[in-house]
Amino acid sequence: MxxxxxxxxxxxxxxxxxxxxxxxxxxxxxxxxxxxxxxxxxxxxxxxxxxxxxxxxxxxxxxxxxxxxxxxxxxxxxxxxxxxxxxxxxxxxxxxxxxxxxxxxxxxxxxxxxxxxxxxxxxxWMACHPLIRDLQARLEAGEFGTPRQVTADLGFVVDQDASPRMWDPLLGAGALLDMGIYPLTFARLMLGPYAAAVAVGDVSESGVDLDVAVAARHAGGAVSASTTSMTSTSPRTATIATDQGLLQLPYDFHHPAYAVWTPAGGEPQRLEPPTAVIGTGLGNEAAHVQECLRDGLSESPLVSRAQTLELLGVMDDLRRQLGVSHGAD
Known part of the structure; x- marks a missing residue:
């Protein structure tokens, strides 16, 4: 007990x-x-x-x-x-x-x-979701072939009267830090560390990044395209293309109900989470933390300190490219 x-x-x-x-x-x-x-x-x-x-x-x-x-x-x-x-x-x-x-x-x-x-x-929490973890493990095992390209998108319309954290540049407002971190992390989970990343986007007069597109190359040579938006009802989907077929994650890819694997020349196959999703998936994150604490760990094997810092550094560079700054700069 x-x-x-x-x-x-x-x-x-x-x-x-x-x-x-x-x-x-x-x-x-x-x-x-x-x-x-x-x-x-x-x-x-x-x-x-x-x-x-x-x-x-x-x-x-x-x-x-x-x-x-x-x-x-x-x-x-x-x-x-x-x-x-x-x-x-x-x-x-x-x-x-x-x-x-x-x-x-x-x-x-x-x-x-x-x-x-x-x-x-x-x-x-995306990194703790049972289906995301399963896809990542199966990709690493070579079950779907070699991943070569990832696309991922997350965005929604943010009203002008929303929380200041979404609109005040001094508070780190903008699409990239709030929403873009999910597509960027998804690509990192599936393709490995970033080697280079280039951003273009639309920035408000007050200095808030509203819409951002990122093209990146990863350490293994694969590429990714990530998009995020505060101004549009975006697709919120993701794909992983390999040399043997295509994995598709539907709307709200960051906590997916299922995925679809279509092998080249074959029929689509629906993939379900291998274990229970707790609540909306935030419960899986909590359960993982509890496991780490019971094991006496100082960091998570799913969301390592090194990975978190890498992505913060990537976003620092992307913001510089966009001309976006905030209080911490």
Missing amino acids: TSPTRWGILATGKIARSFATDLRVTPDAVIAAVGSRSRASAEAFVRDLGDDATRVHASYDALVTDPDVDVVYVASPHSLHLEHARLAFAAGKPVLCEKPLALTRAQGEALFEAAGDLFCMEAM
């Missing part, structure tokens, strides 16, 4: 609510406490969960120092991740930090340095 993992949720926005909903159906997970900058917000969050056992904290300091919290999920806007992760590390708590981990590679390095030997992982 193993003891439940007691989660503390830092911040009470939309992603925190989605994560908490999935935590409630994740085996061996308990939402021990929620922290916000205001007690009213934390109380409303817990009330909506319908969980009277979850403690409420009116500050982030109180949350991370709660002795009944085993691990802190940092769900604040990405411009605050470094500050809030450091709070948790100072209290001796491991961290699952929402993506992107930080605004820049330099910030990411500072965050991991603060973690030391404490577990810390970027919350790239």
